[in-house]
Amino acid sequence: MKRARVGFGGLIHEATEEKGRVKLMDGRLVDETEVVWLPPIQPQTVFALGLNYADHAEELSFSAPKEPLVFLKGPNTFIGHRGHTIRPSDVTFMHYECELAVVIGKTGKNITRENAYDYVSGYTIANDYAIRDYLENYYRPNLRVKNRDKCTPIGPWFVHKTAIKDPMNLTLRTYINGKIKQEGTTADMVFDIPYLIEYLSSFMTLNENDLILTGTPKGSVDTKVGDEVVTEIEGIGKLINTVVNEQHQIN
Structure with a gap:
């Protein structure tokens, strides 16, 4: 359901x-x-993965990382389905990132990869926009890139894990104004879901409604004001978002 x-x-x-x-x-x-x-759940601690698809790392002229490249996101960043995300007037490159979001279902520490899915409650879709103008480098995404207000649409649905037969074999697609721009599969993650849960829980406790945003495949292109961006993941749904200008900012 x-x-x-x-x-x-x-x-x-x-x-x-x-x-x-x-x-x-x-x-x-x-x-x-x-x-x-x-947002279909109220996120607690949010872990986001950088360069977790080898093809995406390659299109950015990077090698795939040897260990997970993880940064944190604040709750201010999330908005729901059909929400608006602001493109600052001074930027030249703002791109979407279609990502499978893993929802943690219970508290755990030192979780083994064999038991990792026992701690997952389900999945949703995240579109973790990034502004490359503000990026220091891909190993150090600064606050203005990933923690801007309402920069990450999430949803529309939370899907229980029992409805997803194999989360490591799902097709991801992104459309801009109805035209497909990105297509990939979760099978191409550098670090899979069990590995990430084992890794993160080895040094900190994971709790209910923590989120792991697992990265995006290749195909991220610039978006403009007025673009309707649809991020889709097989079995979960389609997340619709519109890019707007700074006049839509509500203080």
Whole structure:
């Protein structure tokens, strides 16, 4: 079952998907354009992976890392499905990053890769935009690149792990204004999900609703104001986002 959090009628509702529509917990069926989409879970600690697809590292003229390249993201960065992400007026290259987001389901420390999936509750989609103008280098993505307000759409659905037969064999695609620009597979991750859970939990405790954003394959291209960007992952859904200018900034 797919699960979401939405705003409707002045209230926040838990919701599910039924026949392409949004079903509220009170049984009402509404169109997805009638609700305000929130992140499907309320993220706690968020780990993001850099250069975790060899083909993406190669297109940036890097070698694949020898150990996970991990940085943290704050809760201010996340917005829901059909949200707006601001492109600053001074930048020349702002690109999407379609990523499988792994949701941790329970507390654990020193988790072995053999037991890693026991600590996963499910999955969602993240579009972790990056502004290359602000990038110091790919081994040191600074705060302005990855922690800007509302820079990371997430959702629309949380999908329980039992609905995903093999999370390491899912197709990822990104479309700009209806045209496909990126296509890859989670099978090409440098460090797979069990490895990442074992690695992270070896030095810190993982908790419920922690997120691991597992990186993006090759094919990241510039986006412009007005572009509709759709990031899609097999079995999870399509996450829609629009790039807007700074006049949409709400202080």
